[in-house]
Amino acid sequence: MKHFQTRTCPLCSKKLKLGDEDSLHDFYCEDFYLRGYGMNEFFLLLDDATSVSSRRRTHIKEPHYSIDVTEGKYRQSTIIPPYWIISTEEDNKSRIYKFGQEISLPSEQTLLMEVPLIVPSDYLPEQFAKKIKNLVIFT
Numbered sequence: 001m002k003h004f005q006t007r008t009c010p011l012c013s014k015k016l017k018l019g020d021e022d023s024l025h026d027f028y029c030e031d032f033y034l035r036g037y038g039m040n041e042f043f044l045l046l047d048d049a050t051s052v053s054s055r056r057r058t059h060i061k062e063p064h065y066s067i068d069v070t071e072g073k074y075r076q077s078t079i080i081p082p083y084w085i086i087s088t089e090e091d092n093k094s095r096i097y098k099f100g101q102e103i104s105l106p107s108e109q110t111l112l113m114e115v116p117l118i119v120p121s122d123y124l125p126e127q128f129a130k131k132i133k134n135l136v137i138f139t
Contacts, residue, residue: 003119004076004089009065010120010128011078016065025077028066033079034059035103062103065120078120079103080129083136084110085118092117096132112136 008015009029016027034052036059052059064079074089084106087094095114097106104110115135120128 003117003122004067004074004087005065005120006067010123011065011080011125016067024068025063025066026069028063030063031065032061032063033081033103035062035105036060076119078128080132083112083132085132087117087119094118096136098136 006016006027012029012031014029016029018027019025052061062079066077068075076087078085082098084097084099085094086106093114094117096112097110098112099110118131123131
């Protein structure tokens with residue numbers, strides 16, 4: 001889709017990595033945040049490419065920008081702490097989630113708002129972050 005960047009990360013301008021058939025994401029940035037894992041993600045903890053272990057806990061690497069393509073429909077994930085923005089081509093909507101001290105999977109409990117499609121490629125990185133914060137102020 002023309003709205004979603006698949007060559008360079010719109011947040012940091014690094015070249016996006018291309019995922020293979022075993023990857024979680026079709027296109028993703030090598031910059032990442034660490035998040036906890038859900039019940040159906042146990043297998044990810046066994047993969048060094050998708051997880052990081054410390055003495056206390058194992059976390060899953062969540063790219064700060066990624067694109068997933070399922071059945072020809074694009075889904076874009078953008079993390080700008082403390083917000084996680086997920087935009088989908090299927091319904092042309094962006095959903096803004098807020099997380100606390102630790103990134104967790106998006107859920108109905110963390111959903112702040114649903115707005116018409118907004119994507120980082122429409123803005124410079126700082127302007128995109130400002131746009132999200134301005135939208136959230138009015139919730």
